[in-house]
Amino acid sequence: MSYHHQQIEKKWQTYWLENKTFKTNTFSEKEKFYALDMFPYPSGAGLHVGHPEGYTATDIISRMKRMQGYEVLHPMGWDAFGLPAEQYAIDTGNSPAAFTDKNINIFKRQIQALGFSYDWDREVNTTDPNYYKWTQWIFIKMYEHGLAYMDEVPVNWCPALGTVLANEEVIDGKSERGGHPVIRKPMKQWMLRITAYADRLLEDLEELDWPESLKDMQRNWIGKSEGAEVSFEIESLNEAFTVFTTRPDTLFGATYAVLAPEHPLVKKIVTDKQKDDVEKYIHEIETKSDLERTELSKEKTGVFTGAYAINPVNGEKMPIWIADYVLMSYGSGAIMAVPAHDERDYEFATKFELPIVEVVAGGDITKGAYSGEGEHINSGFLNGLGKDEAIMKMIAWLEEHGKGTKKITYRLRDWLFARQRYWGEPIPIIHWEDGTMTTVPEEELPLELPSMNNIQPSGTGESPLANAEEWVNVINTETGMKGRRETNTMPQWAGSCWYFLRYIDPENSKQLAAPDALQQWLPVDLYIGGAEHAVLHLLYARFWHKFLYDIGVVPTKEPFTKLFNQGMILGEGNEKMSKSKGNVVNPDDVIESHGADTLRLYEMFMGPLDASVAWSENGLDGSRRFLDRVWRLTIEDDGQLSRKIIEENDGTLDKTYHETVKKVTEDFENLHFNTAISQMMVFVNECNKAEYIPKKYVEGFIKMLSPIAPHIAEEIWLKLGHSETITYEPWPVYDEEKLIENEVEIVLQVMGKVRAKVNVSKDVSKEELEKIALENEKIKDLITDKTIRKVVVVPGKLVNIVAN
């Protein structure tokens, strides 16, 4: 007899919803635990089997913590702004809001069918004006603190589509949709000054319980590097530029300088003779995307400007070139080239026959650049010094002579925070006809998206909102001044930067959340999601959180104490699941055929949570069989509790049970669900062998199973004679004494190889163990004609005899 998952699962899902079983008390006396999932973008494709993996993990922890007496906050919501809805609206003329609502309903139904213990009263939706009111409010605060500003930056402009594209929408220099060419074009854009937080974002990583690989990715992304800024004057022109270098000690070897093609100085310094070449080169670069620029970078390109810079340390003339291997976006967009000690400069110098001067001994500059350690040569006052010493001395010299200064640079760039989209949070700014701009007054928030019949690109590079004239044009009622609303909207990342705060106090209309509630619940204790958000979402969210901390809104410096990335679930052929490969597994089908409990169990049993493992239909069947075994162990065919389950305890299962409690509890805590499940399987196997099972142990076991397979657990709990949900039953505890066996098996080794095993009392002394080993028949045979050199005894474990 197998159990009827469809009936049981529906029954308990309804029970939980109707009884609000998982409702969180915001101000509870209990200790808090905040378990957070990365909320999904509700795509039209519906839930993927990858989604429930992370969700099940946090659900298991949440359910265990409730049973351990914690007040648990475990919410879910929707990251619902996004491109597909906009594209759908453009294609069909329908409203993105209605489309989004429909998808949310599908997602919600699917997620509820998996039996997660969310408090649905705290559901948030980033597209809800009551939610994005506060996203806009945070933007205004950032603007007021000088962290939001407008700047001319190069963007991916697609002339054919009449719109700007995000980097991820550009593939090989062409638009993802339609394959139209994309070029780099400077446009005035909203930026967020995340670089102001670079140092803190880097330093505070130390205290976080995050995977080291992920922290490293953030460190690399921030890319702190220490060096010096050196100023170069331009020969016979009253101009100068600065470069950033990590090797100021090699300044004597700087034989030329390179500016990025977009560098503002280029136009001023170019000589008439070189003008045509330079302009031609700049034009070529402009029409390349970033991707093309790096892809075609195997061969260095560049053009001489005709101008010369003066090396501040030795007065030598250095030709100034422009080349696209120097990026305007890093440092000052200009470099001093030291071809002898920098590979890129070496390559460039070789190609264009520029002089190479060795200033650090140790390499062979006829063969290539040498970037290792060595004594300085040809370097005036640095001669004979090592690298670190020379760097210090050069910086001191530069500062003394006003030619430069110590400088720290970051790879991190400010965050381009505007999209030419309709379906995003409107940026609450008004541009007035006198050239000033103001924020929308806070009492007018939320600044809602106008409903538009026909969402189409404006064609000018502005968002479709530019077409909504009534919305765009505003008049100051007091002064009569005319203004225009900002038509750019925020990128999709915005809403997800703070959603975990709103869950804490989702209905608040006066604040994004009440301070005492935030005090009660922050930080998030466990955050699980995919590794694809390792840098952007997690860095942006940390940035906003730090800002909110600075203005006193949140009480913690960091939002997420512990973070974990679940792995991917691959198709049966070990490939990524995708529609085109036809190997996508739909959770709805699995829930129908095997049940939600089976799906949850299987996904947790597949392997370690962070591993990427291929889906296996056989494995899924196996998980179902385990649940069937549990059912048969506890429930008779007639639906009554098994006759094997009795009140008395004859002690047979003591050790296995207590071991199981210990291992499952510890494994759950460490997110080692696969091994916890295997221990539960061991326990069930032992129970099947036993004649009787104490009821207490069955109850304890069902409690431990309930976080993974809550529906079947609730049903069996009911059959065990309880009338309330298992959700708040106390978590089982183990008795350390029951784990100790009086008899232990000792391994007898000769030369490190197992030759025999004996059972002895656990407190046999070292000496006695040695004696037992040497008197063992089998061992005796093996050592009779040998000399015993040494006997190693590990009490309770083994005896190893070294003899030859």
Add this chain to the structure above:
RNA sequence: GCGGGUGUGGCGGAAUUGGCAGACGCGCUAGACUUAGGAUCUAGUGUCUUCGGACGUGGGGGUUCAACUCCCUUCACCCGCACCA
């Protein structure tokens, strides 16, 4: 190129401080029950074997009484970044 990680049966994976390699599951083999079996139960299942044993955690070397675990070296694969000065 730089950074991080992973290599264990036919497959997914276990293995506290170095202390019985292969737990648990899948698959497979044989048997039982059965009209039937993609159900259930029982036994077996790393490789080789002269049935004594020998070999075995990507390869090679080392430390140790003892190494999947520590050290050196090498190979393969995965992920991230990629002209970052």
